[in-house]
Amino acid sequence: MEQMGQMKQKEQPEQIRGKQSIVFADPPYIISAASVAGSKEAVGPLGKFFDMTSQDDQFGEKTWEEAESTMQKEACVLALGKARIKAEEVRYLFGGDLLRQGVATSMGVEALQIPMFGLFGACSTSGEALALCAMSAAAGYGKYMLGVTSSHFGSAEKEFRFPLGYANQRPLSAQWTVTGSGAFVVGMRRSRVKIRGITVGKIVDYGLKDSQNMGACMAPAATDTIVRNFEDMGVGPEDYDRIVTGDLGYIGQSILFDLVKGKGYDIRKKHMDCGMTIFDQETQDTHSGGSGCGCAATTLASFILPKIESGEWKRVLFVPTGALMSTVSYNEGASVPGIAHGIVLEHSAPDPGEADEIC
Amino acid sequence: MEQMGQMKQKEQPEQIRGKQSIVFADPPYIISAASVAGSKEAVGPLGKFFDMTSQDDQFGEKTWEEAESTMQKEACVLALGKARIKAEEVRYLFGGDLLRQGVATSMGVEALQIPMFGLFGACSTSGEALALCAMSAAAGYGKYMLGVTSSHFGSAEKEFRFPLGYANQRPLSAQWTVTGSGAFVVGMRRSRVKIRGITVGKIVDYGLKDSQNMGACMAPAATDTIVRNFEDMGVGPEDYDRIVTGDLGYIGQSILFDLVKGKGYDIRKKHMDCGMTIFDQETQDTHSGGSGCGCAATTLASFILPKIESGEWKRVLFVPTGALMSTVSYNEGASVPGIAHGIVLEHSAPDPGEADEIC
Numbered sequence: 001m002e003q004m005g006q007m008k009q010k011e012q013p014e015q016i017r018g019k020q021s022i023v024f025a026d027p028p029y030i031i032s033a034a035s036v037a038g039s040k041e042a043v044g045p046l047g048k049f050f051d052m053t054s055q056d057d058q059f060g061e062k063t064w065e066e067a068e069s070t071m072q073k074e075a076c077v078l079a080l081g082k083a084r085i086k087a088e089e090v091r092y093l094f095g096g097d098l099l100r101q102g103v104a105t106s107m108g109v110e111a112l113q114i115p116m117f118g119l120f121g122a123c124s125t126s127g128e129a130l131a132l133c134a135m136s137a138a139a140g141y142g143k144y145m146l147g148v149t150s151s152h153f154g155s156a157e158k159e160f161r162f163p164l165g166y167a168n169q170r171p172l173s174a175q176w177t178v179t180g181s182g183a184f185v186v187g188m189r190r191s192r193v194k195i196r197g198i199t200v201g202k203i204v205d206y207g208l209k210d211s212q213n214m215g216a217c218m219a220p221a222a223t224d225t226i227v228r229n230f231e232d233m234g235v236g237p238e239d240y241d242r243i244v245t246g247d248l249g250y251i252g253q254s255i256l257f258d259l260v261k262g263k264g265y266d267i268r269k270k271h272m273d274c275g276m277t278i279f280d281q282e283t284q285d286t287h288s289g290g291s292g293c294g295c296a297a298t299t300l301a302s303f304i305l306p307k308i309e310s311g312e313w314k315r316v317l318f319v320p321t322g323a324l325m326s327t328v329s330y331n332e333g334a335s336v337p338g339i340a341h342g343i344v345l346e347h348s349a350p351d352p353g354e355a356d357e358i359c
Numbered sequence: 360m361e362q363m364g365q366m367k368q369k370e371q372p373e374q375i376r377g378k379q380s381i382v383f384a385d386p387p388y389i390i391s392a393a394s395v396a397g398s399k400e401a402v403g404p405l406g407k408f409f410d411m412t413s414q415d416d417q418f419g420e421k422t423w424e425e426a427e428s429t430m431q432k433e434a435c436v437l438a439l440g441k442a443r444i445k446a447e448e449v450r451y452l453f454g455g456d457l458l459r460q461g462v463a464t465s466m467g468v469e470a471l472q473i474p475m476f477g478l479f480g481a482c483s484t485s486g487e488a489l490a491l492c493a494m495s496a497a498a499g500y501g502k503y504m505l506g507v508t509s510s511h512f513g514s515a516e517k518e519f520r521f522p523l524g525y526a527n528q529r530p531l532s533a534q535w536t537v538t539g540s541g542a543f544v545v546g547m548r549r550s551r552v553k554i555r556g557i558t559v560g561k562i563v564d565y566g567l568k569d570s571q572n573m574g575a576c577m578a579p580a581a582t583d584t585i586v587r588n589f590e591d592m593g594v595g596p597e598d599y600d601r602i603v604t605g606d607l608g609y610i611g612q613s614i615l616f617d618l619v620k621g622k623g624y625d626i627r628k629k630h631m632d633c634g635m636t637i638f639d640q641e642t643q644d645t646h647s648g649g650s651g652c653g654c655a656a657t658t659l660a661s662f663i664l665p666k667i668e669s670g671e672w673k674r675v676l677f678v679p680t681g682a683l684m685s686t687v688s689y690n691e692g693a694s695v696p697g698i699a700h701g702i703v704l705e706h707s708a709p710d711p712g713e714a715d716e717i718c
Contacts, residue, residue, distance in 0.1 A: 016450065016501055020474040063691050091375070092559055099685065100459030100518075102479040103693070106562060106683035110696055115379040115559035117487055118479040118683075118698075120461040128476055132491070139498035142375055158687075159459075200451055200474035203465060324465035324477075326458065328517075332422050334462070337469055339477075 015138075018232025020225075021342075023197035028137035029348065030130075030193045031144070031185045033301035034078030036071045038153065038179030041298070044279045049302035050180075051078050057154060057179055064154030065104060068097065068181070071294075072108030072150045075183035075301075079146065083185040087112040090185070091142020094129040096120050097150050098177075098293055099159050100326070104150055108181075114146060122322030123218075123247050124201065125149040126182060126297040127341030130318075133186035134195040134343075143187055150181035151292025160211070160327060173213035175249050176286035178278055182297025192309040192348050199229040199342035203324065207335050211325055214336070215252020215275075215288055218321040221338030222248060223259040225319055229342045230265060237267045241313040244304060246296035246320030246340070247275035249289030274299035274320075296320035304345075311347045318343040374497075377591025379584075380701075382556035387496035388707065389489075389552045390503070390544045392660035393437030395430045397512065397538030400657070403638045408661035409539075410437050416513060416538055423513030424462060427540070430653075431456070431467030431509045434542035434660075438505065442544040446471040449544070450501020453488040455479050456509050457536075457652055458518055459685070463509055467540075473505060481681030482577075482606050483560065484508040485541060485656040486700030489677075492545035493554040493702075502546055509540035510651025519570070519686060532572035534608050535645035537637055541656025551668040551707050558588040558701035562683065566694045570684055573695070574611020574634075574647055577680040580697030581607060582618040584678055588701045589624060596626045600672040603663060605655035605679030605699070606634035608648030633658035633679075655679035663704075670706045677702040 015022050035050045042053035052074060059067040059074075072095070080087060093112070096119035097104040105118060121128040129147030137145050154164060156177035162168040186195065204221040211217075222245050230236050237243065248256055253273050260267050274296045275289035300318060307313045321340040330336070374381050394409045401412035411433060418426040418433075431454070439446055452471070455478030456463040464477060480487035488506030496504050513523060515536035521527040545554065563580040570576075581604050589595050596602065607615055612632050619626050633655045634648035659677060666672045680699040689695070 014499060016499070022500055065687060065691060065693075096479060098460070100687065101457070101481065101683070101685035103683065103685045103688040106696060106698075107688065107693060110562040110564055113561050115561050116698070117491065117559070120455060120477040120479045122460065132476065135495065135498065135500060139494065139500075140374065141381055141494060141498075200476065202472050202474050203469040205469055324460065324462065326460035326462045328424060328459065329462040329466065332424060334424075334466060337465060339465075339475070 020228050021197055021199040021232035023233060024138045026138060027194040027196050028134045028186050028188055029191040030195060030305065031187050031189050031191045032079045032082035033184045033305050034075045034082060035298040035301035036075045036181045037298050041178060041180055041278060044284060046278055046299060046303050050298060064152050064158060065099065068104040068150050068152035068155050069108035071181035072104060072148055073111060075181040076109060076112055076146060076148050079183035079185050085144055087114055090114045090144045090146045092117060092136055093146045094119055094132045095148040096125040098122065098156055121339060122324055123291060123293050124320045124322030124339050124341050125293045126300065127320040127343055130184060130343050131198040131200060131341055134198060137187050145186045146183065147186060148183040149293040149297045151177050151294035153177045153179045156292060170287060171212050172287050173251050175214060175247060175275060175288045175291035176279065177292040178290045178295040180294030180298035182301040193305055194346050194348045196344040196346045197233060199225055199232060201225045201340045203337045203339050205335055205337035209335050211330050211336055213251060214291060214323040215249040216255055217323045217336040218338035219248055219252045219255035219259060221340040222256050222319055222321045225340040225342045226260060227263045227265065229317060237265055237270050240270055240315050240317045242272050243267050243270045243317045244319060245273045247291035248273050248321060249275045251288045308345055308347050314347045316345045318345055379587050380556055380558040380591035382592060383497045385497060386553040386555050387493045387545050387547055388550040389554060389664065390546050390548050390550045391438045391441035392543045392664050393434045393441060394657040394660035395434045395540045396657050400537060400539055400637060403643060405637055405658060405662050409657060423511050423517060424458065427463040427509050427511035427514050428467035430540035431463060431507055432470060434540040435468060435471055435505060435507050438542035438544050444503055446473055449473045449503045449505045451476060451495055452505045453478055453491045454507040455484040457481065457515055480698060481683055482650060482652050482655065483679045483681030483698050483700050484652045485659060486679040486702050489543060489702050490557040490559060490700055493557060496546050504545045505542065506545060507542040508652040508656045510536050510653035512536045512538045515651060529646060530571045531646050532610050534573060534606060534634060534647045534650035535638065536651040537649045537654040539653030539657035541660040552664055553705050553707045555703040555705045556592060558584055558591060560584045560699045562696045562698050564694055564696035568694050570689050570695055572610060573650060573682040574608040575614055576682045576695040577697035578607055578611045578614035578618060580699040581615050581678055581680045584699040584701045585619060586622045588676060596624055596629050599629055599674050599676045601631050602626050602629045602676045603678060604632045606650040607632050607680060608634045610647045667704055667706050673706045675704045677704055
């Protein structure tokens with residue numbers, strides 16, 4: 001990221017950029033990543049890329065919540081194994097999920113006994129966790145940080161919608177919560193993917209109240225963070241190989257394109273949405289696409305990071321998006337604001353002759 | 360904190376200490392703090408110390424959730440005013456609450472339009488927020504950080520227990536959720552309270568399942584963090600003027616004393632619990648004491664920080680405690696693990712002739 005590097009040297013001595021962003025002077029790396037997913041995800045377009053999938057969506061547990069916790073624990077253990085480190089070498093864990101009081105995370109990571117910060121950012125949590133992992137690693141607060149997040153179709157339907165047995169009809173704007181978990185080890189140890197910078201999102205509320213059209217609720221927040229990233233870092237769509245949103249889905253994407261165009265940028269050729277990537281629209285019928293914390297996290301771990309590692313994509317803006325709501329706020333007539341966090345990921349070429357890490 | 364300072368110079372060049380702690384080489388300050396509380400808190404022992412109380416526990420809003428959001432917003436605005444800064448000068452906000460999907464925070468801080476990290480740490484959230492504010496400020500990620508948290512008796516009873524109109528009987532081990540919010544501006548600008556270090560907590564689960572006895576569920580986590588703080592930083596009870604837990608209450612306190620004694624330390628003469636301080640046990644009948652994110656946050660802002668500012672207390676270990684559970688995890692028979700984060704607060708004397716900040 002030469003442009004950002006030059007900006008740092010010439011214009012701003014600090015790492016902080018513009019209103020909401022950080023460009024790390026000495027960037028941390030994603031040392032390893034792991035993805036665990038369910039049976040529907042296993043037969044989707046990314047099925048062969050996940051590290052682990054289960055035909056049993058309960059993952060051997062008695063409840064959906066325990067299943068989600070088990071996915072998180074498995075994703076963490078896999079990521080630790082790939083980084084060849086033990087849980088006790090991780091300084092701090094940053095994790096969260098969609099469930100009330102974040103129980104999937106509390107129960108999931110408990111066995112690892114890593115000092116932890118619990119997060120809630122709805123489906124933007126993978127970005128929030130990566131931002132805090134990167135900030136902590138770059139500041140020297142520990143050698144390794146672990147970020148993890150998850151969602152589960154069964155636990156999410158129970159949390160936000162109707163019992164599965166009720167077999168409710170879903171509107172065409174609805175999205176399908178991904179059953180999956182992604183975990184990421186971040187640190188200063190060199191790998192082929194560096195976290196060059198972050199753009200922390202604000203809450204953006206256009207007043208929409210339809211929780212069955214979350215793409216529309218989140219598109220304004222995605223727009224705000226993407227445009228803020230461009231302006232804070234002095235870059236544009238041309239500087240990225242991909243601009244990846246979390247789970248706007250088909251409806252959210254079309255709104256995103258319009259809103260970003262209104263700000264003077266055209267990202268259509270660079271855009272990819274994890275919710276539109278993880279399921280096959282022709283054969284899997286998820287209506288507007290996939291969603292959930294696990295959607296962006298597993299797509300990043302399984303599909304996006306390998307492309308950055310290989311150098312096929314040199315620089316990616318990863319922008320998971322969250323809809324901030326609960327059944328209580330919805331039933332009380334509150335709107336559904338959105339939030340999105342931007343993570344600038346860059347391919348890092350190995351030094352000649354130097355052994356490098358593969359995520 | 361000479362002892363910690365010397366350790367840093369001689370033994371460990373890094374800020375990281377032991378297994379879970381950071382001692383800041385250049386410590387950030389709590390520049391300002393503000394507390395907003397409800398009608399029951401207003402007539403309690405700390406009533407006269409709160410910045411704002413309301414006789415109307417709905418704070419002019421239609422729902423308990425909106426009331427809680429309004430408290431958060433007011434607390435933030437008051438803290439910003441005391442620090443004489445505008446919301447747009449705050450780089451990042453770290454906030455959370457007890458409600459499902461953190462809606463009190465999402466709806467509360469939205470108007471401030473500060474880039475935000477949503478947190479969930481149950482009643483330990485004030486410690487989690489202060490830790491992340493301090494880490495971010497000390498790392499130079501922005502001039503000012505804002506930490507905020509809240510709880511509300513009405514919204515918490517609805518979230519976790521029964522409708523208020525049901526007038527359910529509470530067991531003697533139960534605690535009373537504090538209606539209140541505390542906000543803190545953290546930065547490198549000098550004040551009379553510095554955040555000398557932090558000890559990030561782990562999830563500790565002794566297998567207790569009684570959500571109506573949260574003091575017992577959280578005492579093991581408080582023990583773990585306090586003892587870890589002693590060991591990581593090479594200090595003991597004698598190095599603190601007070602060791603303040605968040606909301607263990609009367610039952611939790613007695614368990615804490617026993618557990619800490621089992622680890623070889625006696626903290627009885629130094630201990631204070633916010634849940635035992637905020638309500639009067641004789642006249643206010645809250646059974647085991649106060650609880651909720653707002654309990655530790657408002658007690659810190661209104662009562663503890665002024666004593667550190669004045670120099671009456673030179674060094675305090677502030678350890679808010681959280682019980683990690685939801686109605687779903689409880690109904691499914693899961694245990695209630697705890698987590699606690701430790702914040703080392705120190706009196707900072709003004710330089711001779713230098714104007715200093717008063718929180």
